[in-house]
Amino acid sequence: MPxxxxxxxxxxxxxxxxxxxxxxxxxxxLFTIVSYIVLFSTLLASGGIYFYTNHVTQQRxxxxxELNQAITSFSEANMREVxxxxxxxxxxxxxxxxxxxxxxxLRILEEATLDTVTFESLTLTREADDAYALAAxxxxxxxDSTIFQRDTYSENQMxxxxxxxxxxxxxxxxxxxxxxxxxxxxxxxxxxxxxxxILYTPxxxxxxxxxxxxxxxxxxxxxxxxEEAVDEVSNEETI
Amino acid sequence: MKGVFTQFVMVIVSIGIIFTYVxxxxxxxxxxxxxSKTYEAELEKVVAVNSTLSLLKSQMDSIxxxxxxxxxxxxPDSVDEIAVLRDLFxxxxxxxxxxxxxxxxxxxxxxxxxxxxxxxxxxxxEQYGFTLEVEGTYDQLKxxxxxxxxxxxxxxxxxxxxxxxxGGFLTASIELATYSFKSQLTSE
Numbered sequence: 001m002p003x004x005x006x007x008x009x010x011x012x013x014x015x016x017x018x019x020x021x022x023x024x025x026x027x028x029x030l031f032t033i034v035s036y037i038v039l040f041s042t043l044l045a046s047g048g049i050y051f052y053t054n055h056v057t058q059q060r061x062x063x064x065x066e067l068n069q070a071i072t073s074f075s076e077a078n079m080r081e082v083x084x085x086x087x088x089x090x091x092x093x094x095x096x097x098x099x100x101x102x103x104x105x106l107r108i109l110e111e112a113t114l115d116t117v118t119f120e121s122l123t124l125t126r127e128a129d130d131a132y133a134l135a136a137x138x139x140x141x142x143x144d145s146t147i148f149q150r151d152t153y154s155e156n157q158m159x160x161x162x163x164x165x166x167x168x169x170x171x172x173x174x175x176x177x178x179x180x181x182x183x184x185x186x187x188x189x190x191x192x193x194x195x196x197x198i199l200y201t202p203x204x205x206x207x208x209x210x211x212x213x214x215x216x217x218x219x220x221x222x223x224x225x226x227e228e229a230v231d232e233v234s235n236e237e238t239i
Numbered sequence: 240m241k242g243v244f245t246q247f248v249m250v251i252v253s254i255g256i257i258f259t260y261v262x263x264x265x266x267x268x269x270x271x272x273x274x275s276k277t278y279e280a281e282l283e284k285v286v287a288v289n290s291t292l293s294l295l296k297s298q299m300d301s302i303x304x305x306x307x308x309x310x311x312x313x314x315p316d317s318v319d320e321i322a323v324l325r326d327l328f329x330x331x332x333x334x335x336x337x338x339x340x341x342x343x344x345x346x347x348x349x350x351x352x353x354x355x356x357x358x359x360x361x362x363x364x365e366q367y368g369f370t371l372e373v374e375g376t377y378d379q380l381k382x383x384x385x386x387x388x389x390x391x392x393x394x395x396x397x398x399x400x401x402x403x404x405x406g407g408f409l410t411a412s413i414e415l416a417t418y419s420f421k422s423q424l425t426s427e
Contacts, residue, residue, distance in 0.1 A: 035246035035253075042253040042261070049264045056271045063278040070285040075292070080424060082295045088420045091364040092314040095393050095418055102384045102396045122401040200388050 098129040099200040105132055105193050112156045116145040120186070131160075131192045139186050146185055153191055161192040313392050318367045318419045323394075327371055327415070330390070334383035336375030339410070344368035364418040368397070371413040374404065380411055393417055 105124060113119075120137040127133055140146055146167065153162045166188040172181035320343040331338040344367070373383060380401075387394045398414040 032242070032246055035249045038253040039249040042256045045261055046256055046264075049261055049268070053264055053268055053271070056268055056275070060271050060275045060278065063275055063282060067278050067282045067285065070282055070289060074285065074289055078296050079292055082292065082299055083424055084422055085299050087423055088310065088314050091418070091420060092310060094363065095314070095395075098395075099388070099393065100395070101388050102399065103381060103388065106381060106384070119401070120403065122399075124396070124399040126395070126397045202389070 097199075098195065100126070100132070100195055100198050101200040102132075102198075104198040104200075105134070108156070108158045108193060108198075109134075112152050112159065114140075114145055114149050114152065116140050116142070117149050126195075127192075129195055131194045132198070134189070134191050134193065136189045137186065138189050139184065141183055141185065143185065146187060150189075153189065158197050159191050159193055161190070163190045164188070165190070309391070314364060314418065314420045315392070316420055318365075318417055320367065320369075323367070323369060323417060326390070327369065327394075330386045331371070331373055331383060334375070334379055334386055336373045336379040336383050337408075339372040339374055341369065341371045344370065362423060363421070365421045367417050367419065369415045369417070371415060372410070373413070374408050374410045377409060380409055383411075387415070 102124065109122075118139045120139050122134065122136045125133045125135075138149070140149065146164070150162065150164045153159050164187050166186075168186050170184040170186070172184065324341050324343060327341050328338060373380070375383070384396070387396065393416075395416045396413060397416050398412075400412045402410050404410055
């Protein structure tokens with residue numbers, strides 16, 4: 001007898017292959033993994049950022065402390081002392097570089113002045129730190145001396161801006177008949193000597209000026225007391 | 240279904256954490272790092288300044304006391320006019336010339352006609368003028384000038400007028416200038 005169960009009109013389905021439901025469950029699984037990864041990454045990142053923010057903030061605060069310490073350690077008194085000393089040196093150096101030997105001017109005139117020429121008066125005037133202006137009233141006995149003297153001054157390399165003016169001639173009366181009177185020629189000379197050509201150069205000779213003994217003693221006492229003060233300050237700084 | 244909803248919530252929460260905490264924190268870290276760089280740069284500058292100041296101070300302190308006293312003598316804080324008049328008297332006597340008269344002109348005025356001197360400027364030292372009248376031979380006056388230019392503090396000759404006297408001697412009227420230190424620092 002045939003099996004009655006085989007008489008059903010409903011066709012039997014064969015066994016369903018496993019792979020048919022794979023795609024649907026695979027999508028869900030991936031999204032799960034992704035969501036978990038995203039969440040945990042976010043939490044980890046948040047934690048890491050929190051600690052890193054604290055670290056960076058501490059670093060900045062340390063820098064601020066160091067900066068404040070460095071600013072505090074700056075000594076304004078030392079700065080003023082150094083600046084004042086530097087300024088004093090600059091001003092002294094300025095005057096040293098403009099120190100002039102007036103004696104040199106006289107030596108230049110001695111070398112450049114003829115024996116037949118006599119100075120009646122002489123004025124030296126310093127023009128800032130540029131030059132000395134000389135104005136002289138000169139006497140001689142011949143026109144040739146006048147011309148030669150003017151040329152000698154003009155050709156002298158230490159002298160500049162030479163001008164001769166106010167020339168006057170005076171012939172004295174004959175003291176003896178037949179003998180000519182004396183010719184007197186006076187003129188004014190103006191010239192300049194640049195400061196750079198007459199700068200003072202100290203010699204090796206010791207200074208011979210001796211102030212009064214009382215002043216020397218006071219200077220010695222002041223320098224010794226200054227040395228003691230400097231030693232005390234340096235000891236305090238060491239402490 | 241419930242599992243999918245949970246996963247969606249997890250993703251949304253993560254996105255929320257990223258936009259509300261992570262992203263602002265990154266910006267904050269950037270700001271803090273910029274500030275750190277600024278402070279670092281300023282610290283370097285301050286340290287350099289302190290180092291330079293220490294070096295200059297030590298250089299200044301290493302100068303011999305004798306040299307510092309010479310500097311103070313050459314460029315003092317103020318000029319003792321009576322001391323200068325006394326020194327001029329001594330110099331004239333030492334030169335052999337005859338002392339006639341000496342007067343002080345105060346700071347930067349009388350006794351000196353050199354108003355255009357570069358020393359009389361806002362940044363230069365303070366100038367003091369003196370007038371000295373002497374009489375002597377030419378060699379004695381030369382000796383006087385030699386002593387004046389070798390003095391331990393400047394006695395600059397601003398103007399000299401020579402004239403003859405009846406006895407064959409020369410008279411000289413000398414305008415001199417000396418200087419004192421003028422501080423450019425303003426007290427705060």
